[in-house]
Structure formats: structure tokens, C-alpha cells
Amino acid sequence: MSYLNDVLLGIIEGITEFLPISSTGHLLLAEHWLGARSDTYNIVIQAGAILAVTLIYWQRIVGLFLNWRDPENRDYLLKLTIAFGITAVLGLVVKKLGFELPETVTPIAWALVLGGFWILGAEALAARLPDSTRITLRVAIAVGLAQIVAGIFPGTSRSGATIFAAMLLGTSNRAAATEFAFLVGIPTMYAASGYELLKQVKDGVGQEDWTGLGIAFAVSTVTAFIAVKWLLGFIRTHRFTSFAIYRIAFGAVLLALAQAGVVN
Template identity: 65%
Template sequence: MSDLLAALLLGIIEGITEFLPISSTGHLLIAEHWLGQRSDLFNIAIQAGAILAVVLIYRQRLWGLALGLREAAQRDYAIKLAAAFAVTAAGGLLVKKLGWTLPDAIAPIAWALIIGGVWMVLAEHFAARRAQALGERTEITWTVAILVGVAQVVAGVFPGTSRSAATIFVALLFGTTSRVAATEFAFLVGIPTMFAATGYELLDVYRSGGMAHEDWSALSIAFVASAVTAFVAVKWLLRYIQSHRFTAFAVYRVLFGAALLWLLPAAA
């Protein structure tokens, strides 16, 4: 397989999986096992493409928040977004200081996919019961804001967990009963989180001289592929959750994780 085609496939995988609750990091680590490992700059670039897509989708919401900071409700929402990001940033820096690195073995990622899928089914069940008992609640509480920040750190430490799944279900279990409201908050807090992580990693790559030997053609193709597919995937997900639960994603995770464990001897 040519290097450009491999880059295209990795960009598409990142774009599809970054914001769906199925774990982009887990899918990329698995894909790189067969398509070849990429530089840190490459992985940063395709993540930036996915972030750009979400910024474009939520541009009106973001602009409305910026213009409406004088309104109490808008200001409260923005402060809670900032608090969730601050918790994530502090936790992320702590993880970095401890010297944690992503595992490159398939088995732990496969198990994380399976366990995460089972957890999603249980979380969906309890969230539905909670919604039935409390009715429609769209408010984001301080408890949710803090726990969403913690969930992002946990998802970053364990590939296969899924940042979007962790944050959405934390919101549904401990605050809002609306899938739409939970998803919006999870995605909005993901924007500064991923921009900060991308900037941090980019600065690290620049300081270490990692930009000098990069294949910029492959990187550009992957960036565009990630941005386009992420835009389509997020648009589809936002429509899907208005009338569907997340169960299909949980089933996919379990089946995919089980298939990886079954194929593990051949993949090793």
C-alpha cells in the first residue's frame, strides 16, 4: 500500500472515530499496527482536522456564547465549560509529569473497547430510568462540569475508553437527562481541550526537531480527510441521537473488541 493511501485511510479513521463514542485513539493505534506507525506531528495534524470540523459545526453556538457573556445563562454555561477544561488541563499536565505514554499493544485496547461497550449499555439503561423519573432536564450542573473534566483525563489515559462516550454519559448520569444537551457540552468542552493538547504536542515536536523530516504531502491529505469525515460524522451523530440511543455504538465496541482478541495471535 502506498504511503499516501495509508495516510488517507488514517485521516478517514480519525475523522470518523474522534467524536463518535467508539474511541479514536484505540482505532488509530490498531490501524497503525497494520498501516505503519506515524510521527507525533502526523497524529497531531489529523486530530486538528477533526477539531476544525467541530468548530465549523458549532460556530454559531460558539459565537452566541461569546456575544452573550453579559447574559447570566450564557455566562454560567461558558464558565462551566472553562471549569471542565481547567480540570482536564490540570489532570493532563499531571499525567504528563508522571511520564505516562500510550500503550501500543492491541490486547488492552480491545479489552477497553469491550468493557467500555458494556459500561455504555449499563449507563444508557440507568440514564433512561433517570430521564423517565425526572423528565427532560437540559441544564449543565457544576457537578457535571467537573466530572466531564475528570472523564476527559480518564479517557486520555486509557485508549479504547472514548472521550466522547465518557463525557456524554457522565453528563447523562449526573446532571442533564437530554442526550442532545449532554452531547453538545461534551463536544464544546472538547474543542479547547483538543486545541490545547494539539498545541502542547506541536510545541514539543517543534522543540525536538520532529518537523524536519515530515512527509508534508501525506500529512496534508490526512488533515483534509480527517476534517471532511469528522464534519460528516458529527453532523450525522447530532441527527441520530435526537431519536436513537447509543446502544448501537456499544454493540459495535463489544463486537470489534472481541474480534480483535480473536485475531490477536495473527496480529501479534
């Protein structure tokens, strides 16, 4: 691939990884036009997006650990640990069972469409709930389970599944639900990326254009930083409705392309 393709893939990954629109569907379509990528390539550019979110929340993360004696911080860390633990344990079980959908366009397109309607319905239900920033045990468990669902069904969107699981089960405040979902996602995605990368090293990493991969990683990091910063400001005054509409439209386009045989 040319370095321009690396830039484009880095931009797509950075924009879509943490917005509730699913990176998988966008990257599959990009792969169709720009060429297939290795598993190592996928892991590395995703790591760029994770690094960006880590940088955004680094003060919050450091504050939680340095002030762990504070009851509120200690409780928050416990809930993060519970959510991550559920995802880690069940994620390994799911991996061992090999239970996941193939990453082909049609099931991902349906996941995009159904997820869009899910967001619309969830927003309507959440609007009826009293505003709350509290992270309960029920929310922590739901977020952990939502990450598993998103991992099994490509196109679901990890961020969309976890944010709305939190909102519907008690943390109705969008900013608080998003922060918890993203903070849980940081160790989860680092662990998943590390696990997959170790598998690649064990099986033997193929020849890579490390310069191109480095470009894609850097672009993904910068783009994700900008996208997440924008999202955190956007949700303070807006609902997720626009993302739902986009998902439904994009999913419908993918279904039409698959039906026409343009993509598979």
C-alpha cells in the same frame, strides 16, 4: 506511505474521533496494515477532526461569547471553563507523573469491551432519569474528570466517557450532554495538540511527507464534519446502544487477533 493510505487514515480518524467508539483502537489496527505514523502526523490529522467540530459549533461558540452578559450564557461559559480547567490542570499532573497505559492492542481492546458494557449500563440508568438539559456544577466537574480518565486509558473514548458522565450526573438529555461534551473537547483537544506539537518542534520534527499529511488533514476534517453532523441527528431519536454493541464486537475481534499474534 502512499497517498491512498493518507486518505484511509484521514477517514478513520474523522469517523472515530468524536463517535463513542475510540479512535485509538481503530488507528492502531490501521497502523498495523498501513504502516507506522510519526507523532507529528498523529497530531495533525487529529487537529483536522477538531477543526471540523469547531466549524459545526462556531455559531454556538460565537453566540456564547457575544452574549456573555446573558446570565444563562455566562453560567454555561463558567461551566465550560471549570470542566476545561480541571482537565488542563490534572492533565499536566498526569503527564508529569507519566501515568498512562501503553498504546498496545490488548489493553485498548479490553477498554473497548468494558466501555461498551459501560454504555449499555449507563443508557439503562439514564433512561430512568427525568429529561434535563441543564448543565450543573457537578456535571462540569464530572466531564472534566472523564476527559482525564479517557486520556489515561486509551480505548475508553473521550466522547463516550464525557457524554455519559454528563447524562448520569444530571444532563440526561442526550443532545445537551453531547453538545457540552463536544464544546469542552474543543479547547481541550486544541490545547493537547498544541502542547504535543510544541514538544515535537522542540525535539526536532523528522522528515515528513507534507503533501500526504495535508491530504490526511483535509480528509480527516471533511469526514469528521460529516460524522459529527450525522451523530447529532442520530442521537435525537436513538440511544447509543448500537455504538456499545459495535465496541464490544470490535474489542473482541482485537483480542482474538492479539491472541493469535496477528497484532500486538
